[in-house]
Amino acid sequence: MPTTKSSPPLSDTDPEGRANQRRRTRQALIDAALALRDEGHNPTLAEVAERALVSRATAYRYFPSIEALIRETATDRGMKPLERFWQPGDDPVEGIGRAANELNRLLIADEVGLHVMERSFMTVWLESESHETPLRPGRRMNYIEPIVDSLKDVLTPAARKRLKQALTIVMGTEALIAVRDISRASIDEALDAAAWAARSLVRQALAEAEQARRKRSAKSPLERT
Structure with missing residues (x-):
């Protein structure tokens, strides 16, 4: 060997x-x-x-088990490229809803595998001597980052960073486990809730940006300097 x-x-x-x-x-x-x-x-x-x-x-x-690794390979292979359902210039609100639905539908198609994957992440962290945050694959960011960054002319860097962080809460293994196991949602309800939450977060970020723009516009030229 x-x-x-x-x-x-x-x-x-x-x-x-x-x-x-x-x-x-x-x-x-x-x-x-x-x-x-x-x-x-x-x-x-x-x-x-x-x-x-x-x-x-x-x-x-x-990977604490071959099952955890195989589940990750299945997710890698099944995840569609973002451009299949969202392109720059498309509505970011609807785009993030589609992105959440695509990722979450893929993960929940094998609900046992979903829990195996999350257990794998937790096992790696617990068995790490340093207890560093394990380097998770972060596939959701392949969807989140391009859509949020398309708003760079509207949202400040700080606002985009916060929005990306917030969106990680409603997309992925943890989000699905929470809504299924804690709120007892059906699969369809879980997918709908996650997509609704993702769209709501983008809408809120855009509303806050618009509110800030109006406040700046309302100030006198002297106050703006």
């Missing part, structure tokens, strides 16, 4: 470098799992680690 290797150590003074390395390692494991499954294999986590050229211990730091 070929010798596997761990990712090279990174200096504690280079947090961005560590984050980039973790992102590359996670993606290498996902790519390896996809390749093995495309070849007709039902791989173990050890086999995925070998294909990705990382140690088994490293693989288990990212």
Whole structure:
């Protein structure tokens, strides 16, 4: 069996470098799992680690089980590109609603897998010696960031940052688990509530921006200087 290797150590003074390395390692494991499954294999986590050229211990730091890894590969493969349902210049309110629905519908199609994925994230955090926030894949940001950034002429950088943060609350595994397990919503109700919340957040950000613009316009030229 070929010798596997761990990712090279990174200096504690280079947090961005560590984050980039973790992102590359996670993606290498996902790519390896996809390749093995495309070849007709039902791989173990050890086999995925070998294909990705990382140690088994490293693989288990990212995915505590092969089920968690396979669930992530399924999500990677099933997630549609944003341009399939939203283009720059389209209505951002309706766009974010469609984005929330697309992502959440994909995740909730396998509700057991949804909980496996979330358990994987929590296990990685709990078993981390430093208890650093684990580098989650953040796929929702592939939808959120372009839509919010299309409002750069309307929203300030601070407002866009806050809106992106708020939208992460209503899109993804945690949002679906909360609305399903706590509010006892049906699947259709959960999807509708999440999309409604996403649209409402964008509308609120735009309303606040318009209110601020009107206040500036109401001031005298001297007050504006």
